[in-house]
Structures are given as C-alpha cells and as structure tokens.
Amino acid sequence: MRSLEDRFNEKWVPVTESGCWLWTGAVSGGKASGVQYGYISVGGRSGSGQRAHRVSYQLHNGDIPEGLFVRHKCDNPLCVNPDHLELGTHQDNMQDMAERGRRKRTHCRRGHELNEENAYTNSRGHKYCKVCKRDSQREKHRAERGDKFGKPEYRVRTHCPHGHEFTEENTYTRPDGYKECRTCRVERVARFKRNQK
Numbered sequence: 001m002r003s004l005e006d007r008f009n010e011k012w013v014p015v016t017e018s019g020c021w022l023w024t025g026a027v028s029g030g031k032a033s034g035v036q037y038g039y040i041s042v043g044g045r046s047g048s049g050q051r052a053h054r055v056s057y058q059l060h061n062g063d064i065p066e067g068l069f070v071r072h073k074c075d076n077p078l079c080v081n082p083d084h085l086e087l088g089t090h091q092d093n094m095q096d097m098a099e100r101g102r103r104k105r106t107h108c109r110r111g112h113e114l115n116e117e118n119a120y121t122n123s124r125g126h127k128y129c130k131v132c133k134r135d136s137q138r139e140k141h142r143a144e145r146g147d148k149f150g151k152p153e154y155r156v157r158t159h160c161p162h163g164h165e166f167t168e169e170n171t172y173t174r175p176d177g178y179k180e181c182r183t184c185r186v187e188r189v190a191r192f193k194r195n196q197k
Contacts, residue, residue, distance in 0.1 A: 004040075004042060004055070005059055006054060007040065008040060008052070008059060008080075010053070010058065011023060011024050011025035011038070011040065012024060012025075012033075012038075012052075013172070015196055017128070017196060018074060018079075018195060018196055019049075019074075019077070019081060019083070019084070019114075020078075020079035020081055020082075020084060020195070020196070021056075021073055021079060021080045021081040021084075022076075022079065023038030023052050023053075023077055023078045023079070023080050025038055025039070025040060025052065026040070026049075027078070028051070028113060031085070031097050032035035035077050036077060036078065037051045037052065037053065037077050037078070038051065038052030038053060038077075038078055038080060039051060039052060040052045040055055040136070041154075042055065051065050051070075053070055053072065053077075053079065053080050053085055054070050054079040056082050056085065057070045057082060057085045057087075059082075059178050060082035061082060061085075064087065065087070067089070068087045068088065068089065069087070069088055069089065069090060069091055069092070070085050070086070070087060071085070071086050071088045071092060071096060072084060073085070073086055074086065074195065075195060076094075076192070076195045076196075077124070082089045085110055107159045107160070107161060107163040108128075108129035108132055108161065109157050109159075109161055110129070110131075110132055110157060110158070110159075111157065111158040112129045112131045112132060113163070114127050114129060117130075118130050132151050157179065160180075160181035160183075160184055162181070162183075162184055164183045164184060166179060166181065169182070170182045170183055172185055176192045177185045
C-alpha cells in the first residue's frame with residue numbers, strides 16, 4: 001500500500017509564475033462560500049479525509065496544534081506548497097479574508113439585504129439575516145405545534161450572497177442542479193487566474 005506522502009505528491013503540479021503547488025486531486029467545499037479546497041483520503045477508509053493543505057503542512061512541518069488553522073499566504077485555496085502555508089487563529093483567518101476582500105456578503109441567500117437593521121454578527125464574525133432567523137424560528141414552532149397555520153411555502157433563492165439577482169442570463173445551473181451566480185463565477189475564475197501570475 002502506498003504511503004500518504006506518495007499519494008499526496010502525485011496530486012499537485014508546480015505553477016512557475018506564483019510558486020504555488022496546484023492541487024489536482026479531489027476538492028471539497030464551495031457551496032456557501034464559493035471557495036474550494038483540495039481534499040485527500042488519509043485513513044484508507046471511505047470518508048476519512050482531510051484538506052490537502054493541512055496534510056501538506058503536517059507532512060512538511062509536523063503536527064498542527066489544536067485550535068489553529070493552516071492559512072494560505074498566497075490566497076490560493078488549491079495551493080499545497082508548504083512555503084505558502086502558515087499557522088494562525090480563527091481571528092487571523094477572518095482578518096485575512098477581510099483584507100483580501102472576501103466574504104463581504106451584501107445579501108443573504110434568500111435575497112434579504114444585510115444592512116444594520118436586518119443583520120446581526122455573532123461572536124465569530126459571521127453575519128446572519130434577522131428575517132431568515134425569525135422565519136426559521138416560526139417554522140420550527142409550527143412544526144412543534146402541528147399544521148395549525150398551514151404549510152410554510154418553499155422559498156426560492158432570488159439573489160446570490162453578494163446581491164446579484166438570479167436572472168436567466170445570470171444563472172448557471174451545475175450538473176447536480178445547484179444554482180450559481182454567473183457574475184460571481186466569472187469573478188472567482190478571474191481571481192484564480194490573477195493568483196497564478
């Protein structure tokens with residue numbers, strides 16, 4: 001049976017311009033944030049996997065202390081070059097995201113604007129929509145009390161998290177049926193290509 005290091009080294013290619021090691025194996029994530037990370041099986045059993053950049057850090061630098069994140073200095077989530085990785089706290093990670101202009105959501109996934117009146121921020125810095133929270137609590141109570149008030153209607157997403165409307169021209173439907181915003185998709189590809197330079 002091949003070692004984890006051998007399997008890891010088969011699944012990346014160097015990018016000369018940026019110095020990144022671009023992961024070519026499986027990826028995970030991307031539904032909510034649009035960001036995908038490399039993924040590799042570590043235990044031999046189905047489902048026992050880790051993000052590839054964390055495995056890279058462990059193979060080249062040793063164990064990751066509990067509670068710390070492995071952050072990308074190059075801002076390329078698919079990079080597994082250990083020289084581009086560093087440890088940090090959750091707060092460091094959130095600060096990186098703010099400085100790099102990511103996670104600036106203007107609307108929730110149901111299209112409600114995330115302004116001062118309609119949004120609250122939890123202790124970890126995540127924004128939540130008050131309208132959606134209230135609707136969720138109502139639906140929970142409705143389920144507990146039975147169907148006295150009629151069935152809740154299904155809410156279709158009308159806007160992406162960045163506020164772009166899901167029009168016919170601006171909607172990309174993936175093979176699995178999930179709707180994506182074409183504008184955000186184009187921006188993501190452009191950002192990825194910029195990072196390759």
